[in-house]
Amino acid sequence: MSLFNIFNVAGSAMSAQSQRLNVVASNIANADSTTSSTGQAYKAKQVVFQAVPMATPEAAGVKVQQVVEDASPPKMVFDPKHPQADEQGYVAMPNVNVVEEMVNMISASRSYQTNVETMNAAKTLLMKTLALGQ
Amino acid sequence: MIGKLDEHLRFNEAALNLRAQRQQLLASNIANADTPNFKARDIDFNKALQGALTKGGSSQAPAPALAKTATVHLSSRNGNAVGDAPLQYRKEQQGNIDGNTVNMDVERNQFTDNAIRYEAGLTLINAQIKKMLSAIQGQ
Numbered sequence: 001m002s003l004f005n006i007f008n009v010a011g012s013a014m015s016a017q018s019q020r021l022n023v024v025a026s027n028i029a030n031a032d033s034t035t036s037s038t039g040q041a042y043k044a045k046q047v048v049f050q051a052v053p054m055a056t057p058e059a060a061g062v063k064v065q066q067v068v069e070d071a072s073p074p075k076m077v078f079d080p081k082h083p084q085a086d087e088q089g090y091v092a093m094p095n096v097n098v099v100e101e102m103v104n105m106i107s108a109s110r111s112y113q114t115n116v117e118t119m120n121a122a123k124t125l126l127m128k129t130l131a132l133g134q
Numbered sequence: 135m136i137g138k139l140d141e142h143l144r145f146n147e148a149a150l151n152l153r154a155q156r157q158q159l160l161a162s163n164i165a166n167a168d169t170p171n172f173k174a175r176d177i178d179f180n181k182a183l184q185g186a187l188t189k190g191g192s193s194q195a196p197a198p199a200l201a202k203t204a205t206v207h208l209s210s211r212n213g214n215a216v217g218d219a220p221l222q223y224r225k226e227q228q229g230n231i232d233g234n235t236v237n238m239d240v241e242r243n244q245f246t247d248n249a250i251r252y253e254a255g256l257t258l259i260n261a262q263i264k265k266m267l268s269a270i271q272g273q
Contacts, residue, residue, distance in 0.1 A: 002158040009158065013165030020168075049169040051162075058155065058221060060162040062169055111168055114238070118161050121249050125157070128256050133263045 003129070005059050006122035010115040012052070012061035017112040019064050020047045024105045031096040034084045042094040044070035044101075070095050139266065146259045148186040152179065153252040159221070160245045163236050171233040174224040174241065182219035 023045050033042040050065035072095045080089030156177060166172040226235045 002154045005158050006161040009162045009165050017168075049166075051166050051169045051172050054162070056155075056158070058162070058175070059158050060166055060172070062165050107168070114164055114167070114242070118164050118245065121245065122157070122161065125154075125249060125252055128253060132256060132259060 002056065002059070003122050003126050005055055007119060008054055009059050009061045010119040010122070012054075012063060013115045014112055014119075016047075016049055016062040016064050017108050017115065020049075020108045021105065021112070023047050023067060024101050024108060027096045027101045028098060028105075030094060031098055031101075033094055034082070034091055041074045041092040042096070043074075044072075044094065044096045046070060142266070143259065143262060145187065146255055146262065149183055150252065150255045150259065152177075152182050152186060153248060153255060156182075157245070157248050157252065160241055160248060163224075163241045164238070164245060167234070167236045167238055167241075169234060172236060173234075174236045175221045176224055176244070177219040177221060179219070185219060 027044045030036075030042040036042045045067050046069075047067055048065045049062050051060040052063050053059070054061045074092040074095050076090045077093050078089055079085055079091045082091045085091050156179060159175060159177065163174045163176075166174075224235060224237070224240070227237055227240075
């Protein structure tokens with residue numbers, strides 16, 4: 001029954017989008033973390049989505065293929081009093097672009113909402129199909 | 135007699151089945167709106183319905199499927215088609231830098247349209263069933 005499969009498709013998209021939202025939250029939360037477990041400034045992370053075939057060939061779900069670290073250089077801020085400052089007095093700040101992350105957050109939550117609506121529509125159709133002939 | 139009942143409902147049943155499959159196709163387009171290099175797909179519903187009706191249910195035996203030894207192997211049985219209509223790629227209206235061709239407005243529009251038509255199909259079948267019931271009961 002292909003309508004049931006919509007739940008799998010939309011559900012996979014919802015979990016992928018919520019993982020993206022999770023990464024965005026981590027990036028925003030660490031926008032000022034000058035040190036991390038590696039001793040370096042925190043590096044922004046991004047998710048990479050991939051389409052995966054579901055039960056039938058015409059349906060494609062989504063999964064997070066990998067989480068990549070942003071390769072752009074850290075922002076150097078002049079602050080000689082900072083404990084992490086180097087000899088020249090510069091502190092390496094994370095390469096998180098807060099504006100980009102906010103846009104990413106809105107995009108992820110809107111996509112999530114759209115998939116919830118898709119699921120709701122499928123549910124309505126299924127309920128009406130069940131009531132057939134009554 | 136039962137065969138005639140079946141015949142009576144077959145058109146709407148085929149239409150409903152195809153609508154459900156198309157709904158799934160549109161749902162996966164919407165789900166992959168942010169996937170790089172994903173190409174939005176759809177079917178020619180008219181062609182699919184004609185194909186489903188001319189095939190006449192079980193008169194044609196399906197071709198035997200090839201054995202798959204790895205998950206990446208493609209399906210042999212007419213994999214990229216719904217009914218008789220091949221899956222087609224949607225024409226791109228505004229290019230996307232990540233190679234994704236899902237246009238959310240078009241997809242949502244088609245999704246809602248398809249859902250309404252599915253419900254219309256349900257209403258028609260319901261009416262047919264009511265008609266048959268009143269004919270059987272004769273009241």
